[in-house]
Amino acid sequence: MFSIRNRQLVVTVPLPRLPRSGGIRRWVPWIAAAVLAYVLLGVAVFVFVAWPLLTLRGALSTSRRQVVMAAAIRGDVAPARRTLMDAVSALQQFRGRLVWLSPWQAIPGVSAHLRYVRQVSGLGSEGLGFARSLLDDAEPILAPLSPSGFTMAEPQRREILAAVETQLPALQRRWDELGQFRRRVSAVSIAGISTRLQRLHGEILSRLERADTGVRQGLNFLELGLPLLGYPTPHRFLILLQNNAELRPTGGFIGSYALLTVDAGAVTEFTVDDVYRLDSAAKGKLSVAPPQPLRDFNQTSEWFLRDSNWSPHFPDAARQAIWFFHREGGRGNVDSVVALTPTVAADLLAVVGPLTIDGLEVTAETLTDILESQVGREFAVQGLPLADRKAVMGRLAAELLAAMGRVPDRMQLATALARVLQENLEERQLLIFSNLPDVQRGLSLRRWAGEVQSTAGDYLMVVDANLGSLKTDPWIDRSLEYRLRSQDHAGKPCALAATDCRLVAQTAVTYRNKATLNWKTTRYRTYQRLYVPSGATLVQVTGNQYHVTTNNELGKTVFETFLVIEPGGSATITYAYQLPESVRAYVQRVRYELLVQKQPGTPGTSFRGDFVIGDHQFQREVDLRIDRSITEVLP
Structure with a gap:
């Protein structure tokens, strides 16, 4: 018997009354049949509820997306609108049928899965609404592409660039909404659901993250790109x-x-x-x-x-x-x-x-x-x-x-x-x-300007200039080791709050020349500059071959010298220096921060840092493929 209570479907299966004594085995087949009917009915209802998902899957399939994208770059957004309408209709139908699964939520594990599906399907409807809004915002940009795709005359190009300029604020809002949507999906609880569904949830989050990154990259280029693309002037x-x-x-x-x-x-x-x-x-x-x-x-x-x-x-x-x-x-x-x-x-x-x-x-x-x-x-x-x-x-x-x-x-x-x-x-x-x-x-x-960055905390950058070494740099292995200690004037460990406590750094730069003497490679001759926080005081240098000078430029203190590394040889130069009081005060007041900037043109130089500040010790190992920021909150 079926009934609706509190907006949920209730299934009542009448069972024959069991005898008070004896003959219970006669009723076992009836009980088994009732359980089987309950299970089969559940399977049938599940198929009925899930059937719209097949339509949704087709609407979001790779082949369908390819058709939509091909039409969009010709300025035709109609296939995209039809696809979104199909997806919205299928998802609404699926969500409307979820009530039919309520009688089975008492089965162990089913309740958690139903809760998850309800949450995700609701967010799915929200995501499709976001996609429709994004399409509305993008249509004025895509429309002038028709029918020639990316090959167009000057009037078309100017029309598109003008549309980009007009639509940028709306597209920026969509990116903000996408970030909020991604955070809501991330907040959905996956406790109690199957491993397979957990993996699917992780895949959804990965796709949203890629979409978020793609939109951010696109907006970055659009915001800066209009003048660089020669609009409105060459x-x-x-x-x-x-x-x-x-x-x-x-x-x-x-x-x-x-x-x-x-x-x-x-x-x-x-x-x-x-x-x-x-x-x-x-x-x-x-x-x-x-x-x-x-x-x-x-x-x-x-x-x-x-x-x-x-x-x-x-x-x-x-x-x-x-x-x-x-x-x-x-x-x-x-x-x-x-x-x-x-x-x-x-x-x-x-x-x-x-x-x-x-x-x-x-x-x-x-x-x-x-x-x-x-x-x-x-x-x-x-x-x-x-x-x-x-x-x-x-x-x-x-x-x-x-x-x-x-x-x-x-x-x-x-x-x-x-x-x-x-x-x-x-x-x-x-x-x-x-x-x-x-x-x-x-x-x-966006840190795309190749600037030496200003910092309140610690800072490090090694800059080499190949002077007369032919094309030897691809054969040079560089590594960077950094050591930081809080010490008093006697060189003993101390707490930063102590009156005579200071931060003493040691930077070791190692070069290994794997080249041979030929028409393209030779001994490595480099003029090296080490950029550190302004006001740092050089204490000692080891491994230098020439005199080390100290200068100030770009808001940094700079230690400079010249090195020669023979083919097959190596060299390590180590600088010990005291960081300025401003950095010590910043670390004590806020946290420890070290920005290690890579030199443009270099590959991923290895960096290893060993830090002991007061009673707190930590290490970091990174590659300098990009600039790296190391932060640590001290106890």
Whole structure:
């Protein structure tokens, strides 16, 4: 018998009255039949309740999503709307039928699963509503794409960029809502449900996290991208091609440069040239004295564009590059400066696939070797003049742009390019400076500007400049060990609150040169700078080969020296220094914080830290693929 009580379905199964004594075995079949009927009815009801999920699964299938995306990049959002309507209808039907499972919730474990399904299905309805709102916000941007997809004339491009500018606030709100939605899903209790359902819940959270990251990346590029895409006015870039096989402070030696102008998303100018062509024309005319280390250890008598990136603070280096570009005869305005290493080009090749340049197949793995061989010695074999030895880089860049234009799946290409740009900006293989204040502030907020960061706590950054070591840096293994102790003036451990307690740091930098003597690699000659908190006092240095000087720049104290590491050899230089009182007071008042910044252009240098502050001890081991922040709340 069926009845509804308190908005729940109640099933009553009448059983025959059992006899008071004897003959109970006659009723066992009746009891078994009743239990079986109860189970079979439960299975039937479950199938009835779950049937709409098949429709929902079809609406959200990979093949359906591909159809929707293909239509969307042509400006047709109708398939997306139909898909969302199907999904909403199926989920509503499923939620309406959940009441039919109420009679079985007394079975052990069923109650927890029903509670979970009700919560998740409710959040699913909310998520589909969010998707519909996002589609409404994106439609004005997608609509002008019809019917030509990503290939469009200037009026279409300007219409789309104008729509992006208009819709950005709404898209930002959607991202905030997505973050809130993800937190609500994360808060759903999974206690008592099956392991399989727990794994499914984890997969849902992972997908939401990826979606959140994707939306954030997209918004980051959209917010900064409009001016950089040449909207509403054309934007001109000076691109510094830095070779991180010959490391310099902002990523590598500037062997070539490019000029790129973008107008409403279209490239209207793109040239690549050897930096020596520009520098040679200015020789004897500028007479600019180079930084002293370039004079002392590289026999550099004049300063040119190729050495302009001496400051590790990229905004300063970029302004210096613009200054040299114009003084050496470079024409036209420069709105922004981009510095990139071959690592970026290799990552782009991994997206578009191998290219054929001058009969050679260039892949992400062979790019650096082929370029160095062509520029270093093959040009002479081919009979090219010295001034044209880097022309291959221009052909490679042009072919790379053309290959991007040939990728059939434009949405997949855009997603992959966004990922490559994001990763290389975070890993400081790609740096951007803009003369537009709003854009520069946005770059700085996202830490994409290649800045030496200001900190209230502890700080560490090692900066190397390869001076006359050919292309040896890929063969150099670097490691960094940091040791921090709270000590009194007698060198004994102390509590930070003690009057004479201070923080004493020790940084050891180790180099291992795995290179051999050949046309491309040699002994490693580096001018090293160690940036530490302003006001730090050098106590002792061991392992130095040349005199160590102390300077102040970029709001930091800097210890500087020169090192030479022979092929097959190694060297460790260790600095001991006392941190300033301001850092000790900050640690005592707030917490311990150490920002370790990586030098642009370097791979993931290993870092190991050992910290003893008062009675508290902790260790950290990280790689410096990106900047790392180490924090510890002291008891």
